[in-house]
Amino acid sequence: MVNTKNSQPVLIEDVPVRDTMLPYGRQSLDETDIEAVIATLRSPFLTQGPRIKEFEDSVARYVGAKHAVAFSNGTAALHGACFAAEIGEGDEVITTSMTFAASANCVRYCGGEVVFADIESDTYNIDSEKIKVLISPRTKAIIPVDFTGQPVDLEEIMQLAKERNLIVIEDAAHSLGADYKGRKVGSIADMTMFSFHPVKHVTTGEGGVITTNSDELYQKLLLFRSHGITREKELLESQAEGDWYYEMQELGFNYRMTDIQAALGSSQLKKIDEFVARRREIAKQYSEAFAHTAAIITPYQKPDRNSSWHLYIIQLDLSKLTGSRKDIFDALRKQNIGVNVHYLPVHYHPYYKRLGYEKGIAPIAENLYEGIISLPLFPAMIDQDIQDVINAVNKVLTFYAK
Numbered sequence: 001m002v003n004t005k006n007s008q009p010v011l012i013e014d015v016p017v018r019d020t021m022l023p024y025g026r027q028s029l030d031e032t033d034i035e036a037v038i039a040t041l042r043s044p045f046l047t048q049g050p051r052i053k054e055f056e057d058s059v060a061r062y063v064g065a066k067h068a069v070a071f072s073n074g075t076a077a078l079h080g081a082c083f084a085a086e087i088g089e090g091d092e093v094i095t096t097s098m099t100f101a102a103s104a105n106c107v108r109y110c111g112g113e114v115v116f117a118d119i120e121s122d123t124y125n126i127d128s129e130k131i132k133v134l135i136s137p138r139t140k141a142i143i144p145v146d147f148t149g150q151p152v153d154l155e156e157i158m159q160l161a162k163e164r165n166l167i168v169i170e171d172a173a174h175s176l177g178a179d180y181k182g183r184k185v186g187s188i189a190d191m192t193m194f195s196f197h198p199v200k201h202v203t204t205g206e207g208g209v210i211t212t213n214s215d216e217l218y219q220k221l222l223l224f225r226s227h228g229i230t231r232e233k234e235l236l237e238s239q240a241e242g243d244w245y246y247e248m249q250e251l252g253f254n255y256r257m258t259d260i261q262a263a264l265g266s267s268q269l270k271k272i273d274e275f276v277a278r279r280r281e282i283a284k285q286y287s288e289a290f291a292h293t294a295a296i297i298t299p300y301q302k303p304d305r306n307s308s309w310h311l312y313i314i315q316l317d318l319s320k321l322t323g324s325r326k327d328i329f330d331a332l333r334k335q336n337i338g339v340n341v342h343y344l345p346v347h348y349h350p351y352y353k354r355l356g357y358e359k360g361i362a363p364i365a366e367n368l369y370e371g372i373i374s375l376p377l378f379p380a381m382i383d384q385d386i387q388d389v390i391n392a393v394n395k396v397l398t399f400y401a402k
């Protein structure tokens with residue numbers, strides 16, 4: 001391949017490395033998952049039945065937390081966590097801009113103000129030093145995100161929160177199964193959110209959970225998930241008038257997970273160790289394959305934590321390439337590799353721009369965004385899929401090499 005503008009059609013029109021599009025993420029379901037769902041469909045309860053608590057208990061046990069509260073999706077779970085943290089008008093919450101919009105939106109649902117702290121240039125995670133300087137008398141909480149599956153600096157962030165009396169809501173949508181200094185994510189922050197969207201580690205179709213060690217936060221989360229209503233005798237504000245009596249104590253939502261979803265979740269969770277091991281194996285193969293590729297910066301992992309690898313992101317060194325990130329992205333898609341970009345910085349979205357956030361508030365995240373591409377990564381990938389990705393990346397980068 002001759003590397004000139006005129007030769008571009010050769011690459012675009014050549015035979016792709018594979019015939020079918022390999023998605024960037026996808027669920028792994030087997031017959032036992034399907035049986036679990038069917039059994040629930042035949043059972044008396046489709047919702048508000050026994051499968052919910054079973055699933056919550058298995059999540060809590062797996063991560064080593066005292067409680068888990070399941071929600072209809074991860075975003076609803078984050079909303080519940082912000083409610084439980086009593087975030088409201090006038091409160092500031094610090095999070096990262098290099099995340100899915102839901103990490104920030106949950107603050108807005110409660111009327112709070114989002115403050116974006118910049119990331120570390122090596123891990124792409126929120127920088128605890130930058131959190132420190134952004135804490136004001138109005139700061140109420142921190143929502144760190146374990147970006148791509150690598151836990152944030154939990155010790156530093158929890159210490160900071162303790163000193164300044166803040167609540168930490170860890171967005172662990174990417175990091176189910178990850179560990180930090182020998183402890184599982186989900187047992188450390190005040191509240192931790194996991195998502196069960198099909199691209200995440202285990203799925204319930206749509207679904208999410210908050211884990212916590214606090215009895216008080218647990219009660220608030222339960223209330224919020226179900227209209228703000230309780231029937232528990234010992235929690236009632238008034239005398240129960242009879243067995244029919246229940247009370248709406250807060251303006252909650254209907255954010256319940258169904259038993260059908262929970263049954264799927266319990267079945268899926270039995271395979272979490274297998275899923276995470278496969279994700280780690282795929283990430284290792286990518287990192288080895290691209291270790292000496294000049295135009296690629298592979299993900300950096302801190303030694304005291306172990307990512308569960310929701311995403312594998314390559315950072316392009318555009319100074320070594322003749323094409324743009326878009327050229328390379330498009331060429332990989334033409335090779336039937338379902339690459340993606342995670343994420344457009346949250347403050348670039350029109351909604352946040354209208355609120356007054358400007359380019360320049362998180363220069364490292366903004367700069368990172370310019371060169372990143374997410375490669376396919378999910379447990380059901382076979383070895384040939386991994387090889388296809390590696391071959392396609394090498395082929396495209398060779399074509400665009402300076």
Ligand SMILES: *Cc1c(COP(=O)(O)O)cnc(C)c1O
Binds near residue numbers: 195
């Ligand atoms: C997936 C995700 C969420 C939201 O989860 P849903 O279950 O899709 O609502 C929140 N934060 C991050 C970082 C995510 O990746």
